[in-house]
Amino acid sequence: MDIDAENSRHRIVMGEIEALRVKRQQKLADRPHPSLKRFTQQELNDEAFPSYKNLLVGRTRRIPARQTIINIAEYLECTSDERNDLLLAAGYLPIRTELEGRSLERALEWAQQTMRSIPFPAMIVAHTQDIQGLNEPFRHLFDIPLDRSYDGLLNRIDFHFNSGLPIRPRSTFDKASTEQWEEHAINWIHAFKREHMLSRYDAWYQKLLDKVQKYNVDEVLNVPDAEPKMDHTQTILARMESSGELVPIRYRQVSISAGSRLYPQIVVFLPVDAAARTVFENLGCPADCSFV
Known part of the structure; x- marks a missing residue:
């Protein structure tokens, strides 16, 4: 993958993750999370992907492995569609759980x-x-x-x-x-x-x-x-x-x-x-x- 393509994929993936994280965080304004999750960047780094901060600030632009993307989706409590959008953004096949x-x-x-x-x-x-x-x-x-x-x-x-x-x-x-x-x-x-x-x-x-x-x-x-x-x-x-x-x-x-x-x-x-x-x-x- 060339540098421009790598940078583009990095921006897309980070944009998807951050949009989901902020969406979850905004919901906490109405009601605290039952498990006291805060959906901060640091919490995502600690709970789902220890290199997230490095990815966020651009120290690395290497797209996380497929299982890591799935772990991030689990932390973010993604629906099936949200998880699949995140997988596709990272260049991975989606998970089809049910027929449609x-x-x-x-x-x-x-x-x-x-x-x-x-x-x-x-x-x-x-x-x-x-x-x-x-x-x-x-x-x-x-x-x-x-x-x-x-x-x-x-x-x-x-x-x-x-x-x-x-x-x-x-x-x-x-x-x-x-x-x-x-x-x-x-x-x-x-x-x-x-x-x-x-x-x-x-x-x-x-x-x-x-x-x-x-x-x-x-x-x-x-x-x-x-x-x-x-x-x-x-x-x-x-x-x-x-x-x-x-x-x-x-x-x-x-x-x-x-x-x-x-x-x-x-x-x-x-x-x-x-x-x-x-x-x-x-x-x-x-x-x-x-x-x-």
Whole structure:
């Protein structure tokens, strides 16, 4: 790279970093940072890049390594778009965490086609945890109303926590089922946070956490992350078609994704015990469910 090009790249990168740093600092005028960050040049130097001051005053014009740029973006609490703009300014490839545009449309089309061939209850979940589709066995298993007023609740968070939908009350009918429900919620939320670590400052991610907090489940959010338990079995009261009686059944979930991206994914629900297999058979699932 020639001197002029190097100087130009240096100015662009420093301009991007400083613009983000000042933007974060200005927000502190309204509300102090929870971790008492000050977003000063010295703090950035100390916390993210020990040579930042040298870069700032021009002692060096060498563009930091890609991982260093990512570390600076983390310190600055960048959204996915801001981090990618910073990477591009430094001459590095962006990080594409989620599908978008036509690629997302094709993935959703694949998911819809695939779900139609699955003879078990299933739903399609986007990275925002919005439910992009569900089949009739799913709707019948969990008694999801056809009322259009519930369309705004088509999100995995609502499905799990909203007591106005049948899933939560039918999954917490005694002490054991309640503990299992809480454990599943804790494991899921921690797994979600790990999966989307690079997106945690994005608007959609913050909106999802706000949705969780709306349900007053701080005891779930505040449990320290730990190694998840391997038993993914869940229990719910399901309706026996022959008698109309609600009986406890045990089921598990498996997820299917297209390509290398985790989302969109198809979440399939499979029976675990004899009572569940009977209920699933009544939903039109294969009579011999023992192979699952």
